[in-house]
Every structure is written in structure tokens, then in C-alpha cells.
Amino acid sequence: MSPRAFLKYMNFQRTNHVKKDAYPGGGVVYWMSRDQRMADNWALVYAQSQALEKKAALSVVFCLTPRFLDATQHHYGFMLKGLQETERNLESMNIGFTLLFGEPTAVLPAFLTESNAGLLVTDMNPLRHARHWQRSLTPILGIPWVEVDAHNIVPVWTASQKQEYGAYTLRPKLRRLLPEYLAEFPPIIRHPFSPATAPQPAAWDRAAATLRVDMRTGGSPVCEPGEAAAAAMLREFIARRLPGYETDRNDPVLDAQSHLSPYLHFGHIAAQRIALAVEEQGETPSSTSFLEEMIVRRELSDNFCMYNEQYDTFDGFPTWAKLSLNQHRNDERTHHYALEQFERAETHDRLWNAAQGEMLATGRMHGYMRMYWAKKILEWSGSPEEAMAIAIHLNDTYELDGRDPNGYAGIAWSIGGVHDRAWFERPVYGKIRYMNANGCARKFNVDAYCSRFGTGPL
Ligand SMILES: Cc1cc2nc3c(=O)[nH]c(=O)nc-3n(C[C@H](O)[C@H](O)[C@H](O)COP(=O)(O)OP(=O)(O)OC[C@H]3O[C@@H](n4cnc5c(N)ncnc54)[C@H](O)[C@@H]3O)c2cc1C
Structure with a gap:
């Protein structure tokens, strides 16, 4: 697929140019953070389209922080297993994957210099720590940087430019914009350009020792991590639980919810993929009420955290x-x-x-x-x-x-x-x-x- 054909799929409202420096030559690096998947990932789509246009290598980097809010070893275990699957998926497409240990502000600048990166792409996260990383890194990096909203169907900054009062004020805005954004994704293709030196294999065996988190907490896992498991959960939900969602979802004794929230949280699946699959089933009271939760309520939460810095106080x-x-x-x-x-x-x-x-x-x-x-x-x-x-x-x-x-x-x-x-x-x-x-x-x-x-x- 030519870069031009690739880009016809992409709505550029999904991008935010954090740093507009001139491209100095070199590879394209996608700093993966919130959206930990290869499939249906607008940040990766954008990064690959840029790498194809520039005839440059494409790689993905993930910064494993020693702690993250109140996350425990349970959450890290889920995340690391999912990332290993994504690494394999990326490698099959000639896209390198690097695992860095440490805070992005400490480890990312050196990595970008050493790997001769000429363009940085990242996924959007409205939470405070991610905004802090962005503010701290912007003056340090000497290359262009583009942030892509790979999490929301309608990009958070397009849906609204202010904190919304409630679902009733965001819903009409999303309804107006959804036909433009709820479209099929282009596939990631085998990348034709390789880096001069192959990335170091990810040291997964070292990961646990770098963590400074609560190692006791965590119940028995309710679901398997990763892109394949997320897709399987979506299929199971559509086949078994979606038909009763409207009538049974508020009954905690019945198993009527989708169980997709961990996959959405870690970015193992795109909300847009879920919405497309549910829409394909035809419009029913259950599909309507599920899409209300999965689109309106979920995107309202991103709006709240994006525009209200005191979201947790x-x-x-x-x-x-x-x-x-x-x-x-x-x-x-x-x-x-x-x-x-x-x-x-x-x-x-x-x-x-x-x-x-x-x-x-x-x-x-x-x-x-x-x-x-x-x-x-x-x-x-x-x-x-x-x-x-x-x-x-x-x-x-x-x-x-x-x-x-x-x-x-x-x-x-x-x-x-x-x-x-x-x-x-x-x-x-x-x-x-x-x-x-x-x-x-x-x-x-x-x-x-x-x-x-x-x-x-x-
Ligand atoms: C006090 C409180 C704490 C919550 N904590 C979290 C949390 O930490 N993480 C989290 O993802 N959700 C949270 N929710 C929202 C909601 O309860 C969960 O998303 C949902 O129960 C997850 O199960 P599911 O994926 O099977 O949901 P489904 O009912 O199948 O819904 C599908 C998806 O829609 C979205 N969704 C559903 N309900 C809501 C809602 N009320 N607000 C925003 N999005 C929604 C979620 O992305 C969910 O995965 C919280 C709600 C409350 C009231």
C-alpha cells in the first residue's frame, strides 16, 4: 500500500502536533503508552504512514516505569504479558520493539538520540502523569512530535474543547461527528524499511526486578491479557451477552456486561473496533444501550480528565x-x-x-x-x-x-x-x-x- 493510499483512511483531526520542528531525517518512533496493541491503532497507522512517506525505519518503544499510581504486580503482570504479544505481532511486520526501564523523562531522550529518530509519535492520555511527561519532554526533544488520539472514536479535542456538563451535552456532539469517525481501520503492512542496527531484544526476564510496587495484592485473574484475548472476549460478548445487555446489565447476579474494560484500559482493543463489531449486529435496544456506555459515557470520562485538572479531588x-x-x-x-x-x-x-x-x-x-x-x-x-x-x-x-x-x-x-x-x-x-x-x-x-x-x- 502506498503512503498516499494509507493516509486516505486517516482523519488528521486525530493528530496533535506537540512539537513542530523540521524533520531532520532518521527513523520514525512510536512511543506506545496507553494503547498497547498493533491492530486498529491510529497512532501506529499514523507512524507507519509517515515512515513510508519518508522511506524510513519504524519502531515502537515502551517505557516500563518502576511504579504507576497504585498499580500492583497483578496489573504489571497483565500488561507485560500483553506487551509480549504485541512485540511478536510488530516483529512479524518488520517493526522493531524496544522495552526501556525507567520514567520516560529519564530514558526516552537518550533512546531517541541513540536510535537516530527523526519523528516521534505517541498516543494521547488525558491523565496528569502523561501530561507531565509531555510538558517535561517537549523542551528537551529536538525532533517533531505528534500525539494521536488512538483511544477515543471521536478525538477528545475534536468532540469538545471544554469540560462537558454531562452525557446530555456531549451526546449530540458525538452523534454529529460519529459518521465521520466510525470507519474501518487500514491494516498495518509489513514495513519495507529496516533500521541500520536491529533493536536490542526486550529483556522481559529483568522486568519484574525493576518494579517498586505492591507485590502481594491481586486476586485470581479473571481474564487473559492481550490483543487475541480481547478479540475473543468481544466475540464471546456479542454471541452470548449482548442480546440481554439492555435488560440485564444492571443486575450484578447476572453475567450480562461485556468484561471489556481491562482490555480497553490497557489498549488491547480499540473502542472503535468494538463499536464497528456491535453495529454490524444491527440496531437493537441492547446494542443502543451498550454503545451509549461504551462511546458516550467512556468518551465523557476522557473529556472530564482532559479539561478538569482536579479530576481526582x-x-x-x-x-x-x-x-x-x-x-x-x-x-x-x-x-x-x-x-x-x-x-x-x-x-x-x-x-x-x-x-x-x-x-x-x-x-x-x-x-x-x-x-x-x-x-x-x-x-x-x-x-x-x-x-x-x-x-x-x-x-x-x-x-x-x-x-x-x-x-x-x-x-x-x-x-x-x-x-x-x-x-x-x-x-x-x-x-x-x-x-x-x-x-x-x-x-x-x-x-x-x-x-x-x-x-x-x-
Ligand atoms: C465508582 C465507579 C468506579 C469505576 N471505576 C472504573 C474503572 O476504574 N475503570 C473503568 O473502566 N470503568 C470504571 N467505572 C465504569 C464502569 O462501571 C465500568 O467501566 C464497567 O463496569 C466495566 O465493565 P464492562 O467492561 O463489563 O462494562 P460494560 O457494561 O460492558 O460497558 C462497556 C464499556 O463501556 C464503558 N462504560 C460502561 N459504563 C461506564 C461508565 N459508567 N462510565 C464510563 N464508561 C463506562 C467502559 O469502557 C466499559 O468497558 C466505574 C464506575 C463507578 C461508578
Whole structure:
């Protein structure tokens, strides 16, 4: 495929020119970070199109940081296994893969110089650490740098240029733009240009020793990592669970969700591929409600983290919510638990303990229970700030899909009214939407859920 043919697929709104220096010659390097896959990856598509045009070698580099937010050995294990598969896929296309050990700000500049890179491409990540890497590296690098939104279907900066109030304000914008963006991907082709020196083989056996993370935490894995496993999960979801998604997705006893969130989080599959596959099934109430979650809600989370630097703190809440929570700051709590009691699922509430138990045992919690779980942390903590810190720490430590914009937005929705509206006033919550166990009992079989995951007092 010629570079021109290749580029006809690519909508250049997906790119953001971080650094516009002139191309000095040399190879094209894709610094892979958030989107850890070869297939259906707009950052790699763009990098290959540039390398073909420049008749240059193409390689991928990944920086393995010794720690990452609250990630544990469980998350690193999942990620490293997925990356090994991506390395094999890339090598079969004559695209080199290099694994660097250390913070990108420390190891990337030297690598780019040593490998004679002339253009850097990376994938977009709205979270603070990635923005910090970008700010620190921009003045140091002497080559052009292009960031590509390979995660969202409609690029986050195209969908909206400001923080949206809620799904109701983002949805019409996405609907208008989706026909332009929800298109087929070009395949990655065998790259015709090789580097002067082959990259060092990745030292996977050294990786574990470089980590400075919690080596104890992590339940038994619920799914296999990697691009092939993600594609298999999508096929299984479409065949078995999609038909009942609309009616059953909010019932934690039924297995009706897609289980795709870890794959989306680590970038093992593109949201755009999932949307194309679901659309192919035809329009049904289930496909519509799944695409609402997977496109609108997910892309709203990236919008929130992109445009609200306080996405994980009390200061990131809307003004009405901060005012109301401040008015109820000194309300008496019926129960007050420390982080360790929450962590060990030792509250008085068997339903809450079962939700925490599900997360401890499997590395995931049913989507409906996540809302109840976070709201009760607000109810039983000393302050909304304490509740945010506890919920984020537990979510990021135990959920396989944690450390993600969806998590920060979901927690801020539950505790701080983000993307929600004011409800009736009540103690502690103020005007934040309330949930209780009786409401859950009206929706699903609480006994069945508790008997499956319950660990705490009955
Ligand atoms: C307190 C709280 C914490 C959360 N933490 C995380 C987290 O750490 N990581 C994470 O990916 N999601 C999080 N969510 C969102 C949602 O609960 C999960 O994405 C979903 O349960 C994952 O299971 P699934 O892939 O089977 O979902 P499905 O129901 O099959 O949905 C498909 C996809 O749509 C997206 N999606 C679904 N619901 C939401 C939502 N409410 N907000 C944004 N995107 C959504 C996800 O990408 C999901 O994988 C959280 C929600 C709350 C209320």
C-alpha cells in the first residue's frame, strides 16, 4: 500500500502536533503508552504512514516505569504479558520493539538520540502523569512530535474543547461527528524499511526486578491479557451477552456486561473496533444501550480528565456539589471506617462487603455495585476528601481496569455529583444522589450476590 493510499483512511483531526520542528531525517518512533496493541491503532497507522512517506525505519518503544499510581504486580503482570504479544505481532511486520526501564523523562531522550529518530509519535492520555511527561519532554526533544488520539472514536479535542456538563451535552456532539469517525481501520503492512542496527531484544526476564510496587495484592485473574484475548472476549460478548445487555446489565447476579474494560484500559482493543463489531449486529435496544456506555459515557470520562485538572479531588466537583457537601461536612456519620476496614471488607453492611469482596477476589466489581460501593464510602468517611482518597486508592489498587479516566469520572460522579444533577437534600450527602440497600434489593437478588462474594459479618 502506498503512503498516499494509507493516509486516505486517516482523519488528521486525530493528530496533535506537540512539537513542530523540521524533520531532520532518521527513523520514525512510536512511543506506545496507553494503547498497547498493533491492530486498529491510529497512532501506529499514523507512524507507519509517515515512515513510508519518508522511506524510513519504524519502531515502537515502551517505557516500563518502576511504579504507576497504585498499580500492583497483578496489573504489571497483565500488561507485560500483553506487551509480549504485541512485540511478536510488530516483529512479524518488520517493526522493531524496544522495552526501556525507567520514567520516560529519564530514558526516552537518550533512546531517541541513540536510535537516530527523526519523528516521534505517541498516543494521547488525558491523565496528569502523561501530561507531565509531555510538558517535561517537549523542551528537551529536538525532533517533531505528534500525539494521536488512538483511544477515543471521536478525538477528545475534536468532540469538545471544554469540560462537558454531562452525557446530555456531549451526546449530540458525538452523534454529529460519529459518521465521520466510525470507519474501518487500514491494516498495518509489513514495513519495507529496516533500521541500520536491529533493536536490542526486550529483556522481559529483568522486568519484574525493576518494579517498586505492591507485590502481594491481586486476586485470581479473571481474564487473559492481550490483543487475541480481547478479540475473543468481544466475540464471546456479542454471541452470548449482548442480546440481554439492555435488560440485564444492571443486575450484578447476572453475567450480562461485556468484561471489556481491562482490555480497553490497557489498549488491547480499540473502542472503535468494538463499536464497528456491535453495529454490524444491527440496531437493537441492547446494542443502543451498550454503545451509549461504551462511546458516550467512556468518551465523557476522557473529556472530564482532559479539561478538569482536579479530576481526582474535591476541587474537581461542580460548584453546587461543593457547596452542598460543605454544608453537610459536620453531619454525624452513622458509621465511620478507616481505609483498612474498608479494604478488608469489614463494614456492618453485608452488601457493601460483598462488593468489596468481589473486587478483592476477582479484580473487578460489577458496574452497578461500583456506584453503591463509592456512595457508601462517602456516607461512612470523615469528609468527602477522605472518601475520594479511599475510593480512588481501593479502585486503583484492586480493579484490573483501575487508574483510568472512567474510574476517576465514576468516583467523582458517585461522591461529587460530576455529570449528575442536584437531588433531594439528606444528611452527609447533601444534594448528591443517594443509594441504599433497599433500592438494590428491589433491583436484584441481594442474597445471591452476597452468598457469592460475601466475606464480612451478616
Ligand atoms: C465508582 C465507579 C468506579 C469505576 N471505576 C472504573 C474503572 O476504574 N475503570 C473503568 O473502566 N470503568 C470504571 N467505572 C465504569 C464502569 O462501571 C465500568 O467501566 C464497567 O463496569 C466495566 O465493565 P464492562 O467492561 O463489563 O462494562 P460494560 O457494561 O460492558 O460497558 C462497556 C464499556 O463501556 C464503558 N462504560 C460502561 N459504563 C461506564 C461508565 N459508567 N462510565 C464510563 N464508561 C463506562 C467502559 O469502557 C466499559 O468497558 C466505574 C464506575 C463507578 C461508578
